[in-house]
Amino acid sequence: MNMRKPSRRRTAMDLQGSELKPVAKLGPDIKAKIGQQLRVMYSEVVNQGVPDRFVEILRGLDEPTDEGLKNESS
Amino acid sequence: MSPHKNVREVMLEAVPSLRAFAISLCGNVDRADDLVQEALLRALANLGSFEPGTNMSAWLFTILRNLFRSEYRKRRREVEDVDGSYAEQLTSLPEQSTRLEINEFRQALKLLPPEQREALILVGASGFSYEEAAKICGCAVGTIKSRVNRARSRLAELLSIDDASDFGADRETRAVVNSDLSNTRRT
Numbered sequence: 001m002n003m004r005k006p007s008r009r010r011t012a013m014d015l016q017g018s019e020l021k022p023v024a025k026l027g028p029d030i031k032a033k034i035g036q037q038l039r040v041m042y043s044e045v046v047n048q049g050v051p052d053r054f055v056e057i058l059r060g061l062d063e064p065t066d067e068g069l070k071n072e073s074s
Numbered sequence: 075m076s077p078h079k080n081v082r083e084v085m086l087e088a089v090p091s092l093r094a095f096a097i098s099l100c101g102n103v104d105r106a107d108d109l110v111q112e113a114l115l116r117a118l119a120n121l122g123s124f125e126p127g128t129n130m131s132a133w134l135f136t137i138l139r140n141l142f143r144s145e146y147r148k149r150r151r152e153v154e155d156v157d158g159s160y161a162e163q164l165t166s167l168p169e170q171s172t173r174l175e176i177n178e179f180r181q182a183l184k185l186l187p188p189e190q191r192e193a194l195i196l197v198g199a200s201g202f203s204y205e206e207a208a209k210i211c212g213c214a215v216g217t218i219k220s221r222v223n224r225a226r227s228r229l230a231e232l233l234s235i236d237d238a239s240d241f242g243a244d245r246e247t248r249a250v251v252n253s254d255l256s257n258t259r260r261t
Binding site (some may be wrong): 026030031033034035037038039040041042043044045046047048049050051053055056057058059060061 | 083085086089090091093096098110111114115118120127153172175176180183194195198199200223227229230235245261
């Protein structure tokens with residue numbers, strides 16, 4: 001395999017932190033790619049909008065206001 | 075004046091993103107929606123503790139995350155449901171090959187330590203700044219940065235991304251993604 005090995009100085013600093021593996025430096029292409037995938041994944045859900053159950057829950061917030069007198073006799 | 079109406083609108087606006095975040099935590103749509111519901115109810119009950127002028131969305135995310143950590147994490151992440159019903163419930167992506175690639179990506183995401191995953195999602199998808207994400211997670215900004223970096227490298231490793239042209243699945247998938255990316259579809 002001909003992987004581009006990023007030149008990395010292995011110092012004690014690299015080995016600190018919760019995970020012991022040193023972090024390789026990523027190119028901007030890879031970051032962009034990951035970012036794009038993340039957003040596609042996320043927007044799948046976001047694009048679904050607000051399901052009714054949550055509209056219902058938050059509807060209660062209208063009631064204590066001066067708009068709360070909507071359901072008069074009809 | 076009805077100050078509550080504003081709050082309601084802001085909360086409604088935050089719901090789609092809250093759901094997406096919750097799904098990334100739970101790995102399951104139904105549980106995620108229950109979590110969002112609990113978070114909203116808790117937020118409503120504690121509206122008084124919200125500081126006006128601060129970021130309402132970040133506040134909701136914090137509540138949701140705390141709820142998840144205190145309650146949902148106790149029950150082990152039994153069902154991961156990565157390629158099952160979850161994918162079927164999502165219909166907004168027409169391209170089959172993109173769907174495959176996203177599933178692969180989602181699988182890889184699951185393999186990250188939870189702290190790294192949430193940091194990456196908050197910053198990379200929810201659109202929070204490092205500072206906001208740090209507040210939501212109750213840690214230092216540097217910690218968030220380091221988690222995001224580690225998450226990215228691990229993902230690159232898992233998906234064996236060497237450069238932009240070598241990402242997951244097949245050539246067709248790449249073609250689709252690339253054309254989406256550059257928005258220059260030749261027809």
